[in-house]
Amino acid sequence: MPQKKHTQYCLKMKNILVIGSTGQIGSELTMKLRKEVPGSTVVAGYIKGAEPKGILFESGPSEIADVRDGAALHEIVRKYNIDTIYNLAALLSAVAESRPLMAWDIQMNGLINILEVARENGVAVFTPSSIGSFGPETPAVNTPQDTVQRPRTMYGVTKVSTELLSNYYYYKYGVDTRSVRFPGLISYVTLPGGGTTDYAVEIYYSAVKGEEFVCPVKAGTFMDMMYMPDALRAAVEIMQADPDKLVHRNAFNIASMSFDPEIIAAAIRKEIPDFKMRYEVDPLRQHIADSWPDSMDDSCARQEWGWKPEYDLASMTKDMIDHLRKKL
Numbered sequence: 001m002p003q004k005k006h007t008q009y010c011l012k013m014k015n016i017l018v019i020g021s022t023g024q025i026g027s028e029l030t031m032k033l034r035k036e037v038p039g040s041t042v043v044a045g046y047i048k049g050a051e052p053k054g055i056l057f058e059s060g061p062s063e064i065a066d067v068r069d070g071a072a073l074h075e076i077v078r079k080y081n082i083d084t085i086y087n088l089a090a091l092l093s094a095v096a097e098s099r100p101l102m103a104w105d106i107q108m109n110g111l112i113n114i115l116e117v118a119r120e121n122g123v124a125v126f127t128p129s130s131i132g133s134f135g136p137e138t139p140a141v142n143t144p145q146d147t148v149q150r151p152r153t154m155y156g157v158t159k160v161s162t163e164l165l166s167n168y169y170y171y172k173y174g175v176d177t178r179s180v181r182f183p184g185l186i187s188y189v190t191l192p193g194g195g196t197t198d199y200a201v202e203i204y205y206s207a208v209k210g211e212e213f214v215c216p217v218k219a220g221t222f223m224d225m226m227y228m229p230d231a232l233r234a235a236v237e238i239m240q241a242d243p244d245k246l247v248h249r250n251a252f253n254i255a256s257m258s259f260d261p262e263i264i265a266a267a268i269r270k271e272i273p274d275f276k277m278r279y280e281v282d283p284l285r286q287h288i289a290d291s292w293p294d295s296m297d298d299s300c301a302r303q304e305w306g307w308k309p310e311y312d313l314a315s316m317t318k319d320m321i322d323h324l325r326k327k328l
């Protein structure tokens, strides 16, 4: 089991707005920042219909923060003297294919609203990119940091554009934008919704419930994946990194494990020997997965800001199953 580290947070990250605080990443990142950043105010930004509940609601302030409403974002930034925004508002890859205009609106119009507020108020911004920012012409194995990015999904188009626009605001206006390309993220707290890598979360729920898992992508479909504690640490550490050491900014490849459905099923069977899986391929998800890297080279993140994952497939599987047994 990886050791819990005590991270030193930079002074700048004190008043933080997490947009999308009730989503898969936001729900855990908001709580982590509230617990670990001394003297911080971490505002849980949400949209109507996705209000924070329970401990997320009780442990700090929350505000409606729809990225499409730049004036409202401006007010929140002024009200709380925000210095850092985590912009986690997005439609994931599969759902973005069924609502491409909405994905563009949230991911691009939303982003430029945030970057404008950041420019006017001296705020640092983290907007995640993804393995989805690559496409079928990208080298699939050990995908380099700087390579071909010609995705054919709306999600991918918005992620490449996010990287470019965030870099533009850095070079033109000095806005402190930084980011990582997240692999598929696996956690037991909040379910993802509408992604291509969601199967790697759902498989654990089925296994712990004793149900057969119906896998939507074929055997042999390799994708990068990461356990949520590593992903959260990456999101925090990149914002704390010494800017003088950053050659890249938007966005760094980060990696910890790559597997196909057979490999994750075998890892689960080490803990739950009678786990069963069959395939019912979803053509959309398969098509998207086939256009993404099998495994990324994260050496730039390792060199420039000391990125290092703590979990591998075996330790993640054990932890996921332990937590889901308690939860379910």
Ligand code: AKB
Binding pocket: 092, 093, 094, 129, 130, 131, 132, 155, 182, 183, 184, 185, 192, 194, 195, 196, 197, 198
């Ligand atoms: C998705 O599957 O859409 C996301 C991602 C890899 O960005 N989890």
